[in-house]
Amino acid sequence: MNLAIVLQKPMNKAKTRLKNWLSLYERIGLADSMLYDVLNTLSKVSSIDAVGIVTSDARAIAIAKQFGVHIFHEGEDALGMNQAIQFVVETLPRDVQHLFIFPADIPLISCDEITNLVKMVKNHSVSVIPCKKGTGTNVLVLSPPGVIQTAFGLNSREEHCLLAKKAGLHYWVFHSSSLSLDIDTIDDLLLLKTMGQGTKTKDFLERNQIFKC
Ligand SMILES: Nc1nc2c(ncn2[C@@H]2O[C@H](COP(=O)(O)OP(=O)(O)OP(=O)(O)O)[C@@H](O)[C@H]2O)c(=O)[nH]1
Numbered sequence: 001m002n003l004a005i006v007l008q009k010p011m012n013k014a015k016t017r018l019k020n021w022l023s024l025y026e027r028i029g030l031a032d033s034m035l036y037d038v039l040n041t042l043s044k045v046s047s048i049d050a051v052g053i054v055t056s057d058a059r060a061i062a063i064a065k066q067f068g069v070h071i072f073h074e075g076e077d078a079l080g081m082n083q084a085i086q087f088v089v090e091t092l093p094r095d096v097q098h099l100f101i102f103p104a105d106i107p108l109i110s111c112d113e114i115t116n117l118v119k120m121v122k123n124h125s126v127s128v129i130p131c132k133k134g135t136g137t138n139v140l141v142l143s144p145p146g147v148i149q150t151a152f153g154l155n156s157r158e159e160h161c162l163l164a165k166k167a168g169l170h171y172w173v174f175h176s177s178s179l180s181l182d183i184d185t186i187d188d189l190l191l192l193k194t195m196g197q198g199t200k201t202k203d204f205l206e207r208n209q210i211f212k213c
C-alpha cells in the first residue's frame with residue numbers, strides 16, 4: 001500500500017520567513033491555498049492508495065475533509081516535522097509499504113510527477129527529492145515507513161542519504177522540477193508567479209495583489 005502524508009503546522013505560525021512581505025492574514029491565506037493544491041493533486045493520483053494529513057490546525061482539517069483525507073491529529077504544540085512523522089509512523093498498519101512524506105508548501109506538485117515517483121520508489125528503501133535551493137529535502141519516501149528516522153532540518157538532503165548509507169540501505173536522489181520548489185521566500189513566490197498557472201496558490205496571490213510588493 002502507498003500512503004502519502006502531508007505535514008501542516010498551525011497556519012498562524014507558518015511561513016514566518018515571509019513576515020517582512022506578507023501580513024499574518026496573507027500568510028494564512030497562502031498556507032491554506034498551498035495545502036489545497038497539494039491535497040487536490042495527491043487525491044487524484046490513482047497509484048496513491050491513501051492520503052493523510054498531520055496537523056492540529058482546524059482550517060487544515062476542514063480542507064482535508066473536503067478531499068476525504070485521513071487526519072492524524074497532532075498535539076497543539078507542533079514539535080517539528082520529525083516528531084510529527086515519528087508519531088504517524090508509530091500508528092501505521094503493517095501493510096503500508098511506501099510512506100510518501102510531503103510538505104504542504106509545494107503547490108507546483110503534479111499528478112504526472114507523483115505517478116512517476118510512485119513507479120520509481122519500488123527498488124529503493126529511501127528516496128530523497130531535494131529542494132531546488134539549498135540543501136533541504138522536499139519529499140521523502142520511506143519503504144517501509146520506519147526504515148530510517150527522518151532528519152528534516154539543516155542539510156537534510158545529505159543527512160537522509162547518510163542515514164540510509166549507514167544502515168546499508170538502497171537510497172537514491174530524484175530531481176524533480178515540480179516537487180523541488182517549496183515556498184519559503186519572496187523569490188520563491190516570484191518563481192511561482194511565472195510557473196504556477198492553474199494553481200489555487202497563484203490565484204490567491206494575484207487576487208490579493210501580493211506581487212505588487
Ligand atoms: N505537522 C507538522 N508540520 C510541520 C511542523 N513543522 C513544519 N511543518 C510543515 O512542514 C513543511 C515544511 O516546513 P517549513 O518549510 O519550515 O515551513 P514553515 O514552517 O511554514 O515556514 P517558516 O516559518 O518560514 O520556517 C510545511 O508544510 C510545514 O507546515 C510540525 O511541527 N508539525
Ligand SMILES: C[C@H](OP(=O)(O)O)C(=O)O
Nearest residue numbers: 136137138152153156182
Ligand atoms: C524542511 C526543511 O527545509 P526548509 O523548507 O525549512 O528550508 C528541510 O529541508 O529539512
